[in-house]
Amino acid sequence: METVLTEHLKKARRIFRILLVLGILAGALLLFAYISIFLYAKIAGPPPLNVSQTAVFYSANGKVLDEVHNGQKRYWVSLNQISPYVKDATLAVEDKRFYEHHGFDMHRIAGAVVADIKAMGKVQGASTITQQYARNLFLEHDKTWTRKLQEALYTIRLEMNYSKDQILEGYMNTIYYGHGAYGIEAAARLYFDKHAKNLTLSEASMLAGIPKGPSYYSPLIHQENAKKRQNIILSLMKEDGIITAKQATKALVTPLAFAKPAEKDPNKEDASYFMDAALAELKQDLGIDETMIYTNGLRVYTTLDEKMQRTAEEKMKDVISSSSDVQSAFVAMNPKNGQVKALIGGRDYEKSPFNRATQAIRQPGSTMKPFLYYAALKDGFTESTPMKSEETTFKLEDGVSTYTPSNYHNYYADAPITMAQAIALSDNIYAVKTHLFIGENRLIETAKTLGISSPLKKVPSLALGTSPVKVIDMVNAYGIFANGGKEIRPTFIKRIETHDGEVVYQAPSEQKQVIDKRYAFLTTHLMTGMFNQKLNGYTTVTGKPISKYVSRPYAGKSGTTSTDSWMIGYSPQLVSGVWVGYDQGRTMDDVAEKGYAKKMWALFMEDALKGKKKEKFKAPNGLMSVNINPQNGKLASKSCPVQYKAYYLTGTQPKTYCTDHIDHAAKTKKKEREKEDKKFHWLPKWFD
Incomplete structure (x- = not known):
């Protein structure tokens, strides 16, 4: 009997030793695994927290102009810009021990296991806020073991490299609240048309319940479900001592005023063409790729003046007959810095998003003449320089070809006229003679110096604007005359900030002198002549039809071809230009259509400058x-x-x-x- 017992004891000791060894090995393996996981998390470092965020564009007045995103509307806000009610409600329902655990809540896991065993199925989740954040940032929402392992690793990396507040802030800015709104700021704007920092207890408890089932608990489509979920959250907050019973009851019965879906205001200015131009500047000039624009939550502060934009649109509608299918483009700029204050690229963006102000090239007609006369002034001409205005046939460089320009309605002085009269009356013979006298390259050189980007043909007719140009280039060039010869370029963006306020771009303020300020002023003074009826001669000055609309000093030049009508002009504070014509280059036979550009320009300038000082052009x-x-x-x-x-x-x-x-x-x-x-x-x- 003793022998049998001894054998059993020996066997038991052997099994015990085996189990002990296995236990030690298992413990060593677990310790190794534990150390390996945390070592990996440390070596891997902090995972990137970049998420797709909505870029917001602001007008010069600081109002939201537009938003661009990749289908997910997000706005990143810091934790201190989120209502405390939202944080408390979210923690109460999602992870009440968030600040106590290290990414995994063992109490909650144990409770979930017990609940699942009792129900013989998956009935309760145990994911912490950190786990949910890891899933939202890096993973797909499938239910495989591989995904769960990756989620655990990301969770550990988050907890080891970021503070609890950083994790909670990230979670609050990435969680989905339904209807395309990601993050609490987007949700606050969508549901209540307010910022997250201003949410009340009633609103916060309603929003905190949505992420569990964005469609099922949306108060916009399932109000009863949402209300029940809100009641649960308020009860949890009361149990945790965050709010009183009285606060919970009041929040539950308080009627919620949900925001109405935004409707397009027919009277609101349409800055779609401006926005396209601003986006083009971001991509082409500033080198910001589309991924950064649509996902990094940039704050883009533009140059658009909403009042001027509204004025431009109103004048275009007032002047151009609604029955006409003629097109129009308009640009207004600050000549001191090139900031575009208003822009219209066509009469209806929805029908045609083609931007005629920045993309189309059209014959500028006589609006090219100020560039010519600037070059002539530098080459020794003065306002008094005489040339005969008469029907003339010019022989071209090849010695065979000829060119016979004509004046409007074939009117000629048949006598010498001065340069002052030539530009005021828009005499074509004087212009072509000047062009050939000083050399055809001089006009091309001057136009390029003033920022004209389109190719210009070295031909006698260039003096009359036969080479197509862009509207925005022409307005910018006139702006250089207006500011005394300093280089500017059309600018749509003043400043760019990241979502947390870091300035990543500031429009440059330095300017270099590109043309002589004395000759710039002389050219400006020549352009005031179109409004001065003392210069009437064999015909009247070209500004006479709109003289009744203007009440302050302006310099400008109109231009007309068979297919295009232009008016560009400026005061010391503002430069603007209007083009009117047909997209297909159809001839404008209607006299009224040819007058649209001048009238629209005059009405806009007067309205835009109303109340501002009537500044004069000062001679240097x-x-x-x-x-x-x-x-x-x-x-x-x-x-x-x-x-x-x-x-x-x-x-x-x-x-x-x-x-x-x-x-x-x-x-x-x-x-x-x-x-x-x-x-x-x-x-x-x-x-x-």
């Missing part, structure tokens, strides 16, 4: 002004019926006085004396 040092006879460019004498104030580089002003009217004045005075004498012819006779 090195210039002087004298009164001349605008017909011949000579110094005006007292007998000249019309005297025009012209500007010159000091020393280049005319030295000869006009004598054309002296004989006429003398004869007039003689007649006046004879008339006076006749009044008293009876007196000598009476004495006789």
